[in-house]
Amino acid sequence: MPRPSWLRILLGVCVLGAFGLGAALWVTRPEPLAANKLPADHVDDVENGRELFLVGGCLSCHGPDPAQNPQADTALPSGGKPLPTPVGTFFPPNLTPDPETGIGDWSPETFANAMLRGVSANSEHLFPAFPYTSYQHMTVEDVLDLRAYLMSLPAVRQAPRGDSVPLSAIARPFIGLWNLLALDGKNFEPDPTRPASWNRGAYLVEAPGHCGECHTPRDIFLVPERSRYLEGGPHPSEAGKVPSLRGLVGGRAYATSEDLYDAFKYGEMFGYDGLSSGGMGQVQANLASINDSDLRAIVDYLASLK
Amino acid sequence: MLRYAHRHLAKTTALLGFLAAVACGSMAYAQADVIAERQKLMKEIGDGMKALAPVFKGTEALGEKAEASAKLIEANFSKARDLFPAGSTSKDSDALETIWSENAGFLTGFDKAEESAAAVVEASARKEDADFKAALAKLGQTCKSCHEKYRKPSN
Ligand code: HEC
Ligand code: HEC
Ligand code: HEC
Numbered sequence: 483m484p485r486p487s488w489l490r491i492l493l494g495v496c497v498l499g500a501f502g503l504g505a506a507l508w509v510t511r512p513e514p515l516a517a518n519k520l521p522a523d524h525v526d527d528v529e530n531g532r533e534l535f536l537v538g539g540c541l542s543c544h545g546p547d548p549a550q551n552p553q554a555d556t557a558l559p560s561g562g563k564p565l566p567t568p569v570g571t572f573f574p575p576n577l578t579p580d581p582e583t584g585i586g587d588w589s590p591e592t593f594a595n596a597m598l599r600g601v602s603a604n605s606e607h608l609f610p611a612f613p614y615t616s617y618q619h620m621t622v623e624d625v626l627d628l629r630a631y632l633m634s635l636p637a638v639r640q641a642p643r644g645d646s647v648p649l650s651a652i653a654r655p656f657i658g659l660w661n662l663l664a665l666d667g668k669n670f671e672p673d674p675t676r677p678a679s680w681n682r683g684a685y686l687v688e689a690p691g692h693c694g695e696c697h698t699p700r701d702i703f704l705v706p707e708r709s710r711y712l713e714g715g716p717h718p719s720e721a722g723k724v725p726s727l728r729g730l731v732g733g734r735a736y737a738t739s740e741d742l743y744d745a746f747k748y749g750e751m752f753g754y755d756g757l758s759s760g761g762m763g764q765v766q767a768n769l770a771s772i773n774d775s776d777l778r779a780i781v782d783y784l785a786s787l788k
Numbered sequence: 789m790l791r792y793a794h795r796h797l798a799k800t801t802a803l804l805g806f807l808a809a810v811a812c813g814s815m816a817y818a819q820a821d822v823i824a825e826r827q828k829l830m831k832e833i834g835d836g837m838k839a840l841a842p843v844f845k846g847t848e849a850l851g852e853k854a855e856a857s858a859k860l861i862e863a864n865f866s867k868a869r870d871l872f873p874a875g876s877t878s879k880d881s882d883a884l885e886t887i888w889s890e891n892a893g894f895l896t897g898f899d900k901a902e903e904s905a906a907a908v909v910e911a912s913a914r915k916e917d918a919d920f921k922a923a924l925a926k927l928g929q930t931c932k933s934c935h936e937k938y939r940k941p942s943n
Binding site: 717720721722723724725744748749750751752753755758759760762763764766767 | 830834835836837838839840841844882884924925927928929931932935936939940941942943
């Protein structure tokens, strides 16, 4: 029997490696929702969709780019505004109901797949620069209402701008591996021992509000660390630190819950200067315009975090 | 002669070195100074805004006290705008490089803030509640726009 040459061993390792990689990519391939996951008898609530659009901060990323298109209505999510990230610059796509350049001809399943599974309209993995790692915890009903709201907006023709993310085509299939760590596909679990307002706040913060995307520190795989939920840490994409959301009320800046409410509602106008920099400014502006009961719920929940 | 020249050179070098060290030291000192000074002014501006909040909420009457707070805010802005010499940032500062790379927008931010503060002073003097509220909202927006673009979250 001839002794295997090093070359052959190497070849063997490569073949095995390629096979393993192929298997890993296959196992982690984009996995759409089963069609029966969508409730058949859902009645769209456009108002609720608008609320989730605000809490979810969709416009902060999916707004138009005034530099490219000065005439664009900045209140509509027609897409194209640059979103710089450590891996490159994204130009989040058009979410208005234009059938060719927006989501006009998407089925409810297609939209739900993006929000809950991070799977694009052409069945590829989406980059988690789109915070579906948080949106996955939304209820299916809320996702359908959000879609109904988007579909109620005026359609804007705005063709997608190519992202300038080097290696994006090569990296995309591998996002599934990361999702294995970052997605659990679980809905938000209410805590039955807590009042309804607290649970509403916890849901808004965790799922549509995606506060943890910035306020929860990330591990070496850049996955938010569940055990240190909302503890703050380095800013995920800019300079400086994101503060902790634990022990806020009774602390230095907010003596009472009412102060924290004022900080969200009025921000700098009342001298709360700590909610403007590093992307928080847009979040605060959104929170200032949501239903009062929802804002109170968020404050109730945050006030309970030790 | 050569020896003398050497010694002379050494002395001159030492002297120049000393002067350079003093200059650098005082520059760093001046920079730390300028950062601390503008932070103090900003802090007072923030306290001024906090003092105006109860007036906005209607739990305090609009009057001289509000006018004084607004005047302080206006005065502090006019002082703070000159305390951002090129490159003056450090680990103790939240100033972003954009202040100098997009300086025109930064300075316009100060113009707008001063204008809005003046409008709050004026509305307070006239005790005109609706005008006061509108002016204060505008002033708050000027803080936010500037901090969004030109200041980073603290370390
Ligand atoms: C932090 C920025 C950010 C926020 C906030 C955000 N998105 Fe996105 N979104 C993106 C990016 C970036 C992409 C493209 C990702 C990619 O190319 O892989 C995207 C993609 C999408 C897609 C998939 C489009 C396609 O072609 O498949 C949908 C749908 C979407 N976003 C909806 C929303 C909705 C609804 C909200 C608000 C609830 C929202 N996004 C909030 C950044 C964001
Ligand atoms: C894009 C990243 C990002 C997201 C998303 C985000 N935050 Fe923030 N947040 C920040 C940063 C950065 C700061 C510090 C801002 C500063 O120093 O001016 C901050 C500050 C705050 C503060 C002030 C804390 C203090 O110590 O004074 C509160 C409260 C807060 N955020 C709540 C929230 C809530 C609630 C949500 C979700 C609805 C949220 N944030 C989502 C980045 C974010
Ligand atoms: C034109 C720009 C600009 C405007 C307008 C502005 N600020 Fe600032 N502010 C800054 C910068 C830059 C810093 C960071 C300074 C540093 O750390 O070196 C800062 C820092 C602060 C700080 C932190 C000071 C500290 O203790 O370190 C507070 C508080 C503050 N600003 C309040 C306000 C308020 C309230 C307003 C509006 C009434 C306002 N600022 C308007 C640029 C501005």
